[in-house]
Amino acid sequence: MLTAPARTEQLAARAARVMPGGVSSPVRALRAVGDGPLFVDRGRGSRLFDAEGAALIDYVCSWGAAIAGHAHPLVIESVERAVRDGLGFGASTRIEVELAEEIADRVPGIERVRFVCSGTEAVMSAVRLARAATQRDLIVKFEGCYHGHSDALLAAAGSGLATLGLPGSPGVPQAAARDTIVLPFNDQSRLEAIFDELGERIACIILEPIAGNMGVVPAGPAFLLAARRLTDEHGALLIFDEVMTGFRVARGGAQERLGVRADLVTLGKVIGGGLPVGAYAGRASLMDLVAPAGPVYQAGTLAGNPVAVAAGLATLRLLDNRAYEQLEAMGQLLQHGLVDGCARRRIEAHVERVGSMISIFFGIHAPPRSYAQVRAADHESFAAFFRAMRARGVLLPPSGFESWFVSLAHDRSAIAGTLDAAANALQALECSLAAPVPQGSES
Numbered sequence: 001m002l003t004a005p006a007r008t009e010q011l012a013a014r015a016a017r018v019m020p021g022g023v024s025s026p027v028r029a030l031r032a033v034g035d036g037p038l039f040v041d042r043g044r045g046s047r048l049f050d051a052e053g054a055a056l057i058d059y060v061c062s063w064g065a066a067i068a069g070h071a072h073p074l075v076i077e078s079v080e081r082a083v084r085d086g087l088g089f090g091a092s093t094r095i096e097v098e099l100a101e102e103i104a105d106r107v108p109g110i111e112r113v114r115f116v117c118s119g120t121e122a123v124m125s126a127v128r129l130a131r132a133a134t135q136r137d138l139i140v141k142f143e144g145c146y147h148g149h150s151d152a153l154l155a156a157a158g159s160g161l162a163t164l165g166l167p168g169s170p171g172v173p174q175a176a177a178r179d180t181i182v183l184p185f186n187d188q189s190r191l192e193a194i195f196d197e198l199g200e201r202i203a204c205i206i207l208e209p210i211a212g213n214m215g216v217v218p219a220g221p222a223f224l225l226a227a228r229r230l231t232d233e234h235g236a237l238l239i240f241d242e243v244m245t246g247f248r249v250a251r252g253g254a255q256e257r258l259g260v261r262a263d264l265v266t267l268g269k270v271i272g273g274g275l276p277v278g279a280y281a282g283r284a285s286l287m288d289l290v291a292p293a294g295p296v297y298q299a300g301t302l303a304g305n306p307v308a309v310a311a312g313l314a315t316l317r318l319l320d321n322r323a324y325e326q327l328e329a330m331g332q333l334l335q336h337g338l339v340d341g342c343a344r345r346r347i348e349a350h351v352e353r354v355g356s357m358i359s360i361f362f363g364i365h366a367p368p369r370s371y372a373q374v375r376a377a378d379h380e381s382f383a384a385f386f387r388a389m390r391a392r393g394v395l396l397p398p399s400g401f402e403s404w405f406v407s408l409a410h411d412r413s414a415i416a417g418t419l420d421a422a423a424n425a426l427q428a429l430e431c432s433l434a435a436p437v438p439q440g441s442e443s
């Protein structure tokens with residue numbers, strides 16, 4: 001698909017003239033998979049329609065936010081009702097209280113919710129709160145976990161045992177990265193060693209309890225329990241970044257699914273149903289440190305926007321126990337079909353899945369449990385698979401370091417269509433899938 005059809009090509013040329021890389025967020029440029037540009041005209045259910053009018057079964061789903069499917073009638077109706085009353089007031093509204101109540105009702109341990117406008121802001125603010133509450137500066141994060149693009153969380157691992165962070169991007173000051181310790185995901189002994197050495201200076205551990213930003217890589221139960229125990233023993237806080245997993249993997253989020261309680265939780269994506277909403281939340285004694293209840297400053301002109309929270313609330317109301325059963329069933333159908341398809345073609349691959357989060361790692365058999373193991377997968381074959389699937393009417397996330405998302409609109413026929421395309425794409429790939437060529441990430 002390197003020669004993009006006419007309308008797409010024109011849009012891409014215009015975009016490239018006025019926007020860096022022609023996009024508003026890097027991964028949309030499809031560079032990691034070496035494909036031509038994509039412009040979306042509209043979405044309906046499990047499908048997108050591109051600028052040429054071609055339909056694509058969509059597994060990006062607005063990076064998981066569109067869990068109800070695109071343009072779900074009840075979500076659209078709720079947004080339309082909110083829009084007619086005005087787009088925002090810079091003042092409190094009833095509907096944001098309802099969304100906060102819904103979140104608190106679903107997640108044990110959440111007593112207070114503060115709305116922001118993105119996942120990045122949610123994490124940045126939760127880390128500020130953790131530092132204020134503990135009066136400590138150091139934070140611990142893990143390789144391959146993404147927590148938005150704020151300075152302190154764009155740290156990359158330095159070398160050595162005490163893996164103090166180095167700036168992960170030009171423009172991130174040394175000082176901002178220095179207080180971030182970056183460790184390998186799922187490495188309990190490294191985590192214990194760091195707490196032995198620096199435990200009294202650590203404000204918090206932040207992690208994705210089911211990582212979805214290096215492909216799907218769940219945290220192991222022992223590792224999670226160690227994180228809980230170490231933070232408890234050393235007076236630090238445990239932050240679950242559930243911007244992706246929140247209300248995707250269970251009614252109460254990953255905490256419910258995994259049975260481990262965090263002190264603070266960050267949310268985004270699903271709670272906005274496709275519009276910009278983020279939140280951080282936790283028990284009252286912590287959250288009441290946030291202004292104006294307490295001294296930790298954090299504010300937002302558009303925070304709790306009534307149209308955005310209307311979309312989020314309507315989306316959450318669709319997510320009852322039956323909805324999660326359906327997501328699980330359709331996720332499983334997709335996973336089994338992909339495993340079968342690979343086996344039939346003797347293509348070595350591992351298909352990882354938690355609920356409706358899925359990813360495929362070519363060229364490896366054992367489930368990857370760290371970023372290093374994910375990097376060792378064959379990302380060139382993923383890129384070829386992406387292109388072959390797009391050519392057959394299926395849009396995957398444009399990188400082997402991302403999760404696919406199944407929505408409530410992905411019914412049996414959408415999954416069957418996907419698996420037909422996959423059987424075909426895998427057949428086309430069979431010859432080219434010889435020696436794995438590891439390659440880096442771009443997100």
Ligand SMILES: *Cc1c(COP(=O)(O)O)cnc(C)c1O
Pocket residue numbers: 063117118119120121123146147148149208212213241242243244268269278
């Ligand atoms: C998407 C994501 C973020 C960042 O959210 P934005 O809304 O893109 O700022 C943070 N953490 C996790 C786990 C995410 O998946």
